[in-house]
Amino acid sequence: MAPPRSARQQTVTVEGRTLRLSNLDKVLYPATGTTKADVLAYYAAVAPQVIHHAGHRPVTRKRWVHGVGTPEEPGQVFFQKNIDDNAPAWVPRNAIQHKDHVNVYPMVDDLATLTWLGQIAAIEIHVPQWRFGPDGGKGNADRLVLDLDPGPGAGLAECAEVALLARTILQDMGLEPFPVTSGSKGIHLYCALDGRQSSEQVSAVAHELARALEADHPDLAVSDMKKALRSGKVLVDWSQNNANKTTVSPYSLRGRFEPTVAAPRTWDEIEGAGLDQLDYREVMERVVRLGDVLAPATTALPASGGGATAPPSDRLSTYRAMRDATKTPEPVPDTVAPAGGNSFVIQEHHARRLHYDVRLERDGVLVSWAVPKGPPLTPSRNHLAVQTEDHPLDYGSFEGTIPKGEYGGGEVTIWDAGTYDLEKWRDGKEVICTLYGRPDGGLARGGTAIRRYALINTGGGANGKSTWLMHLMKEQPEEAGAAGDSLPADVSAAPVRVTSNGDLVRPMLATLGSEHSIPEPDQWAYEMKWDGVRCIARVSGGTVTLTSRNGLDTTATYPELGDLPDLLSAGDAVLDGEIVALDARGRPDFALLQTRMKLTRRAEIDAARTRTPVRFMLFDLLRLDGNDLTALQYCQRRELLEKAVDEADDGHVQVPPAIDATLEEAVGASRRLGLEGIMAKRLTSDYQPGARSSSWVKIKHLHTQEVVVVGWRPGKGSRASKVGSLLVAVPDGVDLRYVGRVGSGLTERDLAEVGARLKKLARKTAPLGDVPGADASDAHWVRPSLVGEVQYSEHTGTGRLRHPVWRGWRPDKTPSDVVVEL
Numbered sequence: 001m002a003p004p005r006s007a008r009q010q011t012v013t014v015e016g017r018t019l020r021l022s023n024l025d026k027v028l029y030p031a032t033g034t035t036k037a038d039v040l041a042y043y044a045a046v047a048p049q050v051i052h053h054a055g056h057r058p059v060t061r062k063r064w065v066h067g068v069g070t071p072e073e074p075g076q077v078f079f080q081k082n083i084d085d086n087a088p089a090w091v092p093r094n095a096i097q098h099k100d101h102v103n104v105y106p107m108v109d110d111l112a113t114l115t116w117l118g119q120i121a122a123i124e125i126h127v128p129q130w131r132f133g134p135d136g137g138k139g140n141a142d143r144l145v146l147d148l149d150p151g152p153g154a155g156l157a158e159c160a161e162v163a164l165l166a167r168t169i170l171q172d173m174g175l176e177p178f179p180v181t182s183g184s185k186g187i188h189l190y191c192a193l194d195g196r197q198s199s200e201q202v203s204a205v206a207h208e209l210a211r212a213l214e215a216d217h218p219d220l221a222v223s224d225m226k227k228a229l230r231s232g233k234v235l236v237d238w239s240q241n242n243a244n245k246t247t248v249s250p251y252s253l254r255g256r257f258e259p260t261v262a263a264p265r266t267w268d269e270i271e272g273a274g275l276d277q278l279d280y281r282e283v284m285e286r287v288v289r290l291g292d293v294l295a296p297a298t299t300a301l302p303a304s305g306g307g308a309t310a311p312p313s314d315r316l317s318t319y320r321a322m323r324d325a326t327k328t329p330e331p332v333p334d335t336v337a338p339a340g341g342n343s344f345v346i347q348e349h350h351a352r353r354l355h356y357d358v359r360l361e362r363d364g365v366l367v368s369w370a371v372p373k374g375p376p377l378t379p380s381r382n383h384l385a386v387q388t389e390d391h392p393l394d395y396g397s398f399e400g401t402i403p404k405g406e407y408g409g410g411e412v413t414i415w416d417a418g419t420y421d422l423e424k425w426r427d428g429k430e431v432i433c434t435l436y437g438r439p440d441g442g443l444a445r446g447g448t449a450i451r452r453y454a455l456i457n458t459g460g461g462a463n464g465k466s467t468w469l470m471h472l473m474k475e476q477p478e479e480a481g482a483a484g485d486s487l488p489a490d491v492s493a494a495p496v497r498v499t500s501n502g503d504l505v506r507p508m509l510a511t512l513g514s515e516h517s518i519p520e521p522d523q524w525a526y527e528m529k530w531d532g533v534r535c536i537a538r539v540s541g542g543t544v545t546l547t548s549r550n551g552l553d554t555t556a557t558y559p560e561l562g563d564l565p566d567l568l569s570a571g572d573a574v575l576d577g578e579i580v581a582l583d584a585r586g587r588p589d590f591a592l593l594q595t596r597m598k599l600t601r602r603a604e605i606d607a608a609r610t611r612t613p614v615r616f617m618l619f620d621l622l623r624l625d626g627n628d629l630t631a632l633q634y635c636q637r638r639e640l641l642e643k644a645v646d647e648a649d650d651g652h653v654q655v656p657p658a659i660d661a662t663l664e665e666a667v668g669a670s671r672r673l674g675l676e677g678i679m680a681k682r683l684t685s686d687y688q689p690g691a692r693s694s695s696w697v698k699i700k701h702l703h704t705q706e707v708v709v710v711g712w713r714p715g716k717g718s719r720a721s722k723v724g725s726l727l728v729a730v731p732d733g734v735d736l737r738y739v740g741r742v743g744s745g746l747t748e749r750d751l752a753e754v755g756a757r758l759k760k761l762a763r764k765t766a767p768l769g770d771v772p773g774a775d776a777s778d779a780h781w782v783r784p785s786l787v788g789e790v791q792y793s794e795h796t797g798t799g800r801l802r803h804p805v806w807r808g809w810r811p812d813k814t815p816s817d818v819v820v821e822l
Contacts, residue, residue, distance in 0.1 A: 010024070012115075014111055014112040014115050015110060015111050015112050016112075017088065017090055017110075017112035019088070019112065019115055019116060019119060020119075021040065021115075021119050022119070023036055024036050024037040024040070025037065026067070026516065027067060028064060028067040028068060028121065028123065028259075029067065029068055029257070029258060029259045030067060030068075030069065030070055030257075031070065031257045031258050032258055032259060032279075034259045034280075036118070036119075036121065038259075038280070039118050039121075039123065039253065039259075039280075040115060040118040040119070042253065042259075042280040042283075042284060043114050043115065043117070043118045043253075044111065044114075044115065045284045045287065046251045046283065046284065046287055047111045047114050048292075049250070049251045049287060049292045049294075049295075050108060050114060050125070050249065050250075050251045050252070051108055051109060051110065051111070051114070052292065052295065052298055052300060053127075053249055053250045053251065053294065053297075053298045054108045054125055054127045054249040054250075054252075055107065055108060055109050055131075055301055056107055056109055056131045056132055056301060057107065057108075057127040057128060057130070057131055057132070058094065058096060058103075058105030058106075058107065058127065058128065058132075059105055059106050059107060059108055059117075059125055059126070059127055059249075060079065060080065060081050060105070060126045060127075060246055061079075061080045061117065061122035061124065061125060061126070062077050062078070062079055062080075062122070062123060062124035062126070062255055062797075063077065063078045063079075063080060063120060063121050063122045063123065064076070064077055064078075064121055064123050064255050065078065065120075065121045066514050066516050066517075067121075067516075068123070068255050068256065068257055069257070070257060071257060074257075074794075075255075076794065076795070077255060077795070077797075078795070079795075079797050079798070079799060080122070081103045081105060082103050082104055082105070083104050083105060083106045084120070085387055085428070086428055086457075087106065087116070088112075088116060090112065091106050091112075091113050091116060092106065092107045092109045092110070092113065093105060093106050093107060093318065094107060094132050094136055094317075094318075094321060095136075095318050095321035095322045095389075096137075096138070096321075097321075097322060097407060099769075101407075101735070101769070102322045102407050104318055104321075104389070107132075108125065108249075123252075123253050123254070123255050124248055124252055124253065124254060124255050125248070125249045125252040126246035126247065126248050126249065126252075127246055127247070127249045128199075128243060128244075128245065128246050128247075129141050129142065129143040129144065129145050129199065129202070129240070129241055129247070130142060130199055130243060131301075136317075136320070136321045138199070138243055139195065140193075140195045140196065140197060140198055140199070141193055141195070141197055141198065141199045141201075141202040141241060141243075142192070142193055142195050142298070142299060143190055143191065143192060143193055143297060143298060144175065144190070144191040144193055144202050144205070144206055144241060145188055145189065145190055145191075145206075145240050145241060145247055146166060146177075146188065146189040146206060146209070146210070146236055146237070146238060147182070147186065147188055147235075147236075147237035147240055147247065148162050148163055148166075148186045148187045148188070148189070148234050148235070148236060148237070149185065149186045149234065149235040149237055150185055150186055150233075150234050150235075151222070151227075151230030151231050151232065151233050151234070151235060152230070152231050152232070153231055153232040154232055154233055154234055155185075156181070156185070156186070156187070156275050156276065156277070157275065158220065158233075158234050159185075159186045159187040159234050160187065160270045160271070160275055161220065161234075162187075162213065162217070162220060162221050162234045162236065163177075163179055163187050163189060163270055164267075164270065164271065165213060165216075165217060165220075165221075166189055166209070166213060166236070167189070167267070169209060169212060169213070170189070170191055170209070173209075175191040175192075175193075176191060176192070176296070177189040177190065177191050178190045178191070178264065178293070178294050178296065178297040179264070179265045179266075179267065179269075179270050180250050180262055180263060180264050180265065180294065181262070181263050181265055181275070181276075181277050181278060182248065182254075182262050182277075183248070183252070183253070183254035183256065183260035183261045183262045183263060183277055183278075184248075184254055184256060184260070184277070186234070187270070188247065188250075188262065190250070190294065190297035190298070191297065192296060192297050192298065192299060195299075198243075199241060199242060199243035200242075200243070202241045203238065203239070203241040203242050206238035206241045207223070207238045207239075209236075209238065210223035210236035210237075210238040211223050213236050214236065219232075219233070220233060220234060221233060221234055221236050222234070222235055222236070223235075223236050223238065225237070225239075248262045249262065250262050250263075250264055250294050250297075251263070251264070251283065253280060258279060259279050259280045260277045260278065260279050260280075261277075261278055261279065261280050261282075261283045263277070263278040263282075263283050263286070264292065264293045264294035265293070266290075266293055315336055315363070315364075315365045315390045316333065316335075316336055316365060316390060316391075316392055318389040318390070319332075319389045319390060319391055319392065320332055322389065322407045323406070323407060324406070327403060327406055328402055328403060328406050328407075329398075329400045329401070329402070330395065330398060330400075330402060331392050331394035331395055331398060332392075333392045333394060336363075336364040336365055336392075337364040337365070337392065337393040337394075338364055339362075339363045339364040340364075341361045341393070342361055342419050342420055342421070342422065343361040343366075343393070343396055343417070343418070343419055343420075344358075344359060344360050344361065344396075344417065344418060344419065344420045344433075344435055345357075345359050345366070345395070345396040345397075345414060345416075345417040346358050346359070346374075346375065346414070346415045346416045346417070346437075346441075346442060346443075347359070347398075347399075347412050347413065347414055347415060348374075348412070348413045348414075348415040348442075349370075349408065349410060349411075349412050350410045350411040350412075351402075351408050351409060351410035352409075352410070352735060352767075352768075352769075353372070353735065353767075354372075355370050355371060355372045355374075356370075356371045356372075356373075356374040356375065356415060357369070357370055357371070357388075358371050358375065358385065358455075358470070359391055359395065359396065360420060360431070360433065361393060361396070362425070364393065365390040365391065365392065365393065366390065366391040366392065366393060366395055366396060367387075367390055368387070368388045368389065368390065368391050369385040369386060369387050369388065369455065369468060369470070370385065370386045370388050370733065371383055371384070371385045371386075371470055372384060372816060373816065374415070374442070375442075375443065375451070375453065375470060375472070376470060376471065376472045377443075377445070377447075377451075377472065378472060379471070379472045379473065379474045380505075380506075381472075381506075381690075382469040382470065382471045382506070382690045382691070383469070383470045383471075384467060384468075384469065384470075384816060385455060385467070385468040385469065385470045386467060386468065386733040387457075387468060388733075396417065397414075398412060399412055399413050399414055400412060415441065415442040416435075416437040416438055416441030416442040416443050416444075416449075417437070417438065417441065418435065418436045418437045418438060418441070418449075419436050420433045420434060420435045420436065421433060421434045421436075423452075428457060429456075429457050430454065430455065430456050430457065431454070431455040432452070432453070432454045432455075432473070433452070433453060434450065434451070434452045434453075434477055435450070435451050435452075435453060436449065436450055437449035437450070437451070448476075450476075450477055451472060451476065452472070452473040452475070452476050452477060453470060453471065453472055453473065454469075454470075454471045454473055455468050455469070455470055455471075456468060456469045456471060456691075458691065458692050458693075467692075469690070469691065505536050505538070505547070505574060505622065505689050506549070506551075506689045506690030507534050507536055507549055507576055507689065507690075508576070508620075508687050508688050508689060508690070508691060508693060508696065509690075509691065509692040509693070509696070509819075510679060510692070510693070510696035510697055510698045511692060511693070511694050511696070511697055511698070512697075512698055512700070512821050513680070513697035513698065513699060514699055515663055515664065515667060515699060517697060518663055518680050518697060518699075521662065521663040523682065523683055523684070524663070524680045524681060524682055524683060525634060525635065525638070525658045525680070525681050525682075525683055526658060526659040526661065526663060526666035526678050526679070526680055526681075527619055527656065527658050527659065527678065527679045527681065528656060528659065528670055528673075528675050528678060528679070529670070529675060529676045529677040529678050529679050529698055529699075529700065530578040530580050530588050530617045530656075530675075530676070531580065531588040531589070531590045531675070531676040532578045532579050532580035532581070532588055532590065532593055532614075532617070533548065533549070533578065533579050533593065533597065533810075533812050534548070534549040534576075534577075534578055534579075534812070535547065535548065535549075535554065535576075535577055535578065535579045535616065536574065536575070536576055536622075537561070537564060537573075537574070537575045537576075537577065537616070537618075538572075538573075538574050539564060539565050539568055539570075539571075539572055539573045539574075539575070540571075540572045541571075541572070542565050543562075543565065544561065544562060544564045544565055546558060546561060546579075548811075548812035548813075549812050549813060549817065550812055550813050550814050550817055552811070552812060554812070556600075556602070556605065557596065557597070557599060557600075557605060558579060558596070558614055558616075559605065559606075559609060560609055560613060560614065560652055561579075561614070561616050561652070561653065563648070563653075564616070564653060567645055567646045567647070567648060567653055568644055568645060568646075569643065569644050569645075569646070570624050570625045570644055571625060572623070572624075572625060572626065573621065573623055573624050573625075573644065574621075574622040574623035575618050575620065575621055575622065575641070575645075576618070576619060576620035576621075576622060576687075577616050577617050577618035577619055577620070578616075578617045578619070579593070579614050579615070579616055579617075580593060580614065580615055580617060581593040581595075581596060581612050581613070581614050581615075582615065585674070587673070587674050587675065588675070588676070590789070590807055590808055591807065591808055592612055593612075593614070593808075594808040594809065595608060595611075595612050596608050596612055596614060597808075597809070597811055597812070598809065598811060613652060614652070615651060615652050615653070615654060616652065616653045616654070617654055617655075617656055618641065618645060618653065618654065618655045619641075619655070619656070619679075620634075620637055620638075620641065620687060621637050621638075621640050621641040621644060622637075622687055622689075624640060624644055629687070630686060630687040630688070630689065631686050631687075632686065632687075633683065633684045633685065633686065634681050634682065634683055634684070634685045634686075634687075634695075635683045635684070637687065638658065641655055642655055659678070663680070666678050667699060670701070671701055675701075676700055676701065676702060676704075677698060677699050677700035677701050677702075678698075678699050679696065679697070679698055679699075680696070680697040680698075680699060681695065681696050681697075682695040682696075692819070702791055703791065703792050703793065703794065703821070704789055704790065704791050704792075704807065704821065705730065705739070705789070705790055705792060705801060705804075705820070705821050706730075706787055706788070706789050706810055706813060706817070706818045706819070706821075707728035707729065707730060707739065707742075707787070707788055707789070707790055707818065708728065708729050708730065708731070708736060708784045708785075708786070708787055708815045708818055709726050709727070709728055709758070709782060709784065709786045709787075709788060710727050710728065710729045710736060710738070710766065710767050710768055710771075710781065710782065710784050711726075711727040711766065711767075711771075711779045711780055711781040711782055712724070712725065712726050712727060712758055712779070712780050712782070713725050713727065713741060713775070713778055713779055713780070714778060714780070715751075722751060722752070722755060723746075723751045723754060723755050723758065724743060724751075725741045725742060725743035725746075726741060726742050726743070726746070726754075726788070726806070727740075727741050727771065727775060727779055728740060728741065728742060728788070728790065728801075728804075729767075729768055729784065730818055730820050731815065731816070731818055731819075731820070732820075735768065736767060736768040736784060736815075737768065737770060737799065738768055738770045738771045738772075738775075738800075739799065739800055739801045739804075740775075740800040740801045740804055741775055741804075742790050742801075742804040742805070742806050743806075744803075744804070744805045744806065745790075745791075745805040745806030745807065746806045750806070754809075757786070758780070758782050758786075761782040761783040761785060761786070762780065762781070762782055762783075763781050763782060763783055764781070765781060766779070766781050767781060767782075767783070767784045768784075784815055785814075785815065786809070787809070787810040787811075787813045787814065787815060787817070787818060788806065788807070788808065788809050788810055789806075789807040789808055789809075789810050790804040790805060790806055790807055791804070791805045791807055792804045792805070
């Protein structure tokens with residue numbers, strides 16, 4: 001299967017599986033003009049070889065969604081373990097229980113899966129040196145691998161020299177090594193094993209072999225990974241035989257600036273002169289001419305799977321793989337129950353963090369979502385939901401304690417249960433149903449046990465987990481009583497609209513993107529992105545109320561905006577905009593705005609108003625003279641906004657014009673002006689309060705990330721008892737994921753002010769489980785309730801923030817508002 005190079009989007013059938021391929025002409029390797037279509041064609045050509053060496057192993061992926069970039073401007077890479085929630089259901093997968101969490105990995109067992117990986121720009125495929133065993137767990141090692149990595153001053157020739165020396169030792173051990181030029185800098189050596197040794201045993205042997213090479217050739221080889229010892233030498237990296245480590249798979253493309261491949265080679269080539277890395281075109285030609293010269297290094301899987309676990313045969317395979325029936329009281333059935341029921345259950349789950357599990361019976365299983373804040377009991381609040389693995393029907397009556405250390409350890413009780421009427425079910429996209437709960441259940445605490453809900457998928461999140469919104473519909477069954485003003489039938493499934501009863505309005509949110517993620521650029525409007533804080537302004541009866549993104553009343557914080565009613569042509573309105581503070585050059589300065597955001601005393605606010613005035617940049621109009629405008633198109637709302645607002649003479653209230661330019665020109669203008677970036681808004685988009693929509697895309701020049709503070713480390717010397725740096729995390733489903741520590745950008749005053757607040761939030765244990773020992777050794781942990789913002793250069797391969805610099809606190813946001821900016 002080789003997709004047409006000229007096609008931009010098409011639907012194809014691969015081995016009976018249907019996939020939609022898009023952006024086939026996108027250039028993933030600018031240096032060579034190599035497109036996504038080229039990548040797909042390559043992986044189709046070498047699919048039998050990739051599957052032979054990577055099949056039935058957990059696959060981690062390195063994705064360059066917007067291409068690998070150039071040396072001057074490298075592309076952003078995402079390292080991904082968990083399978084995407086929107087992955088096709090037919091992609092084979094299996095789960096691995098780690099110490100404190102479970103990951104579900106895809107497996108490259110067929111061409112269709114390999115094509116899907118190419119479609120999502122998973123350029124590099126990494127696998128361990130073991131396959132899944134008959135019980136679905138980690139099997140013994142079936143390969144030994146040595147990664148020969150040149151240090152500064154060494155190169156591929158020195159790696160080849162070490163490879164030849166290692167070959168002799170391995171052959172003396174009864175093993176036959178096969179070389180692979182890594183596609184990066186070095187050489188990999190693979191040896192087939194009979195599967196009788198564990199990964200730990202193989203790793204120990206590889207370590208001794210590396211030490212032997214180092215002892216015999218100290219001027220050429222080194223087994224210690226310390227960078228200071230590697231100059232002019234080749235590191236014999238034995239550690240990748242560890243069961244938890246992965247190596248780039250043979251025949252995988254590499255995310256270098258040119259499309260090189262981890263390419264199997266012959267020993268004649270290793271011994272010859274002029275050895276170099278190969279690109280994908282050379283590898284395709286070699287496979288036709290030579291076949292798979294690496295084939296003996298990996299034993300073939302028999303047609304039945306060779307004793308390894310077959311791809312999951314039912315919808316509970318992932319659930320079973322994540323639980324040990326001998327250790328947990330949860331039901332772990334062997335089969336899926338017959339389909340046909342309509343039960344639901346909502347369980348209160350006191351795990352590491354309290355959350356609620358909403359489960360709907362569907363096709364013999366309980367389709368499940370984790371909802372941190374529980375089902376919303378008012379239409380004005382949408383709650384985050386994260387879809388989890390399907391559960392057995394027996395789980396609908398489960399209450400009890402999951403032992404500590406097991407997946408989901410903690411207390412589970414039934415919050416409510418009953419039956420539901422289904423209105424709409426679109427797999428992976430949308431569910432609308434009416435729940436009939438118990439008279440004494442949790443739903444009834446909001447006034448009625450009968451409630452009509454929508455679950456709406458909002459797209460991908462971190463670590464492959466897709467995020468949903470759980471929304472209480474405005475139009476409720478008559479038995480439940482009205483939950484608010486009715487909506488027209490054609491918009492009743494959308495996120496809640498503005499109402500006339502004074503309900504809180506949540507601002508519509510944008511997704512992060514790039515110039516390449518804007519389809520049909522002439523169908524979008526472009527605005528400057530303002531580096532400030534979001535604000536909803538409600539004007540009624542000649543007064544204005546300002547509300548932050550998380551619902552806080554900030555009217556008193558910005559008294560200079562109190563004249564907004566005088567600038568409107570209407571009596572009442574709801575407007576959306578950004579409050580900013582400008583520096584001496586007239587550019588928004590978030591650090592400057594920080595001096596206003598945290599003030600509460602009237603005298604301080606009045607003084608700061610003169611010293612640091614703010615401006616309100618308005619960009620949307622949601623209501624005007626009693627009329628709800630959110631269903632109108634962006635271009636229509638924009639026209640009404642410009643007519644409804646008279647800008648203040650001194651500019652403290654403005655309606656900045658949309659940029660009259662192409663997408664490329666708008667991005668360039670924003671960069672030249674020193675602004676944060678631009679906002680791209682689809683001309684036909686409606687306004688969806690509280691929803692994160694792909695109809696609004698933020699294109700940023702700088703990488704910024706909102707973070708949750710989980711702890712702090714003391715400073716050094718005279719500041720040993722004070723805050724030296726902050727430990728920060730981001731949401732990862734219902735948990736938190738550590739992203740690093742930040743000290744740069746924090747002033748002495750910042751650290752002094754925050755010290756008292758952090759001490760009040762102190763807790764004895766870490767609120768998350770993935771903090772490296774070096775950072776945790778002297779850490780003081782706090783309750784994760786404070787949100788800040790950092791700027792950083794890039795993500796590391798482990799998902800940490802590289803070179804983070806503190807930008808300031810975000811009192812306008814709560815931890816549940818934080819979104820991972822990938």
